[in-house]
Amino acid sequence: MLKTALCHLLGIDHPIIQGGMAWVSDARLASAVSNAGGLGIIAAGNASPEYVENQIRLARTLTDKPFGVNVMLMSPQSDEVAKIISAQRVPVVTTGAGSPAPYMASWLENGIKVIPVIPSVAISMRMERLGATAVIAEGGESGGHVGELSTMALLPQVCSAVKIQVVAAGGIGDGRGLAAALMLGATGVQLGTRFICAKECGVHQNYKDKIIKASDTSTITTGKTIGLVRSLKTPFSRRFSRLESDGVSKEELESLGAGALRLAATIGDKDNGCFMAGQIAGLVDKEQTSLEIIEELLLEAEALLSSAGKWLEQ
Numbered sequence: 001m002l003k004t005a006l007c008h009l010l011g012i013d014h015p016i017i018q019g020g021m022a023w024v025s026d027a028r029l030a031s032a033v034s035n036a037g038g039l040g041i042i043a044a045g046n047a048s049p050e051y052v053e054n055q056i057r058l059a060r061t062l063t064d065k066p067f068g069v070n071v072m073l074m075s076p077q078s079d080e081v082a083k084i085i086s087a088q089r090v091p092v093v094t095t096g097a098g099s100p101a102p103y104m105a106s107w108l109e110n111g112i113k114v115i116p117v118i119p120s121v122a123i124s125m126r127m128e129r130l131g132a133t134a135v136i137a138e139g140g141e142s143g144g145h146v147g148e149l150s151t152m153a154l155l156p157q158v159c160s161a162v163k164i165q166v167v168a169a170g171g172i173g174d175g176r177g178l179a180a181a182l183m184l185g186a187t188g189v190q191l192g193t194r195f196i197c198a199k200e201c202g203v204h205q206n207y208k209d210k211i212i213k214a215s216d217t218s219t220i221t222t223g224k225t226i227g228l229v230r231s232l233k234t235p236f237s238r239r240f241s242r243l244e245s246d247g248v249s250k251e252e253l254e255s256l257g258a259g260a261l262r263l264a265a266t267i268g269d270k271d272n273g274c275f276m277a278g279q280i281a282g283l284v285d286k287e288q289t290s291l292e293i294i295e296e297l298l299l300e301a302e303a304l305l306s307s308a309g310k311w312l313e314q
Contacts, residue, residue: 001298002178002305006165006188009134010092010113011066013037016178016294017136017167019192020070020094021144021276022046023265024203027055029290031062032200036291040067041094049080056088066091068115073098086110094136097145104130115167119147124158124166134165136190141171143193143278146221146228152184159185173280175300182305191297193278198290206268207275210234214281223257226250232275236260240274 004015016038018030022045030040040063042055052069059067069090071081074097082103085093089110093100096117100107107114113133118124124135137158139151147154151170159166168181169190181189195201197208210232222240223229231237240256257274264273288296 002302004182004187006134006167009165010039012039014294014298015188016297017041017188017190018195019169019190021192021196022072023262024196024201025070026202027058027062029195029198029201030067031059032198032290033195033294034063034065034067036294038290038294039092041070042067043070044075044077044081045072046075046077049077049084052081053084053088056084056090068092068094070094070096071100072096073100082106085112101130117169118158119149119154121157121161124162128162128164132164134167135162136167136169137186138190139170140228140230141279142169143219143230143276146170146230148228155181155184155186170278171280173283175297176304177280178297178301179304193281194284194293195290196277197284197287198293199287200290203265204268206270207264208287210275211277211281211284212286214277214284216279216282218281219277219279223253226253229274229276230278232277232281234273234275235271236274
């Protein structure tokens with residue numbers, strides 16, 4: 001099956017990374033993805049250091065394959081989580097919402113591959129100078145905290161700007177997205193929304209059902225004054241958008257959003273939960289195992305790439 005330089009870099013079978021989604025990506029999902037040949041990621045989010053360490057230990061009982069931890073650097077727990085990652089010598093760490101500079105030396109000294117998620121060319125170059133193993137170029141089509149550039153525009157520019165490997169994220173939900181990312185210069189892809197509907201994902205069923213029922217226009221971005229977030233259109237996201245348009249304070253908006261993702265993921269609160277998802281939600285129409293998702297992506301991409309020559313004149 002399809003192999004790229006990313007597979008050799010990370011010691012995985014297939015060039016597919018599962019996104020680190022707070023309150024969604026736990027050890028069981030990450031292990032299932034890793035066992036299926038991709039790279040599973042445990043999300044630290046705002047969870048306690050004890051939770052993160054327990055998830056790392058659990059993952060090691062569920063898989064003997066490489067896996068990673070995603071660190072949300074704006075979290076007040078990030079210092080302690082970073083130390084745990086170093087002590088546990090987690091194979092891979094991905095980062096977002098800030099600079100990993102304070103932790104890079106420790107991680108690299110412990111043989112950890114560091115792959116920051118980046119929204120711009122300038123930041124990708126900065127991460128390369130810091131010693132990043134690779135970067136994940138994430139476009140605004142993705143779910144959760146997003147930048148303004150689309151994946152189609154961002155990815156080739158990042159690939160041209162850095163010498164390290166680039167992983168594509170945002171707007172990728174099937175084999176067509178994987179094939180397109182490779183053609184734009186990436187050596188692999190990261191998927192989040194598609195894996196929310198993995199059978200091994202432990203989020204509330206309401207979350208999965210909302211994604212499965214979604215269409216191409218089912219997401220909305222909010223938080224223009226405090227940081228863009230893409231989620232499904234729900235009573236919560238519409239209320240948030242309305243209040244933001246009315247000019248309520250940054251503090252009020254932050255208070256409204258605090259804990260909303262956890263409400264969606266853990267109890268499926270349809271009124272007060274923030275159901276983060278990317279624009280490809282409309283492509284997801286069923287639950288599958290992580291293995292089925294990965295195999296389907298690879299077969300679709302391989303079929304497209306093997307027939308790509310038909311577009312060239314003979």
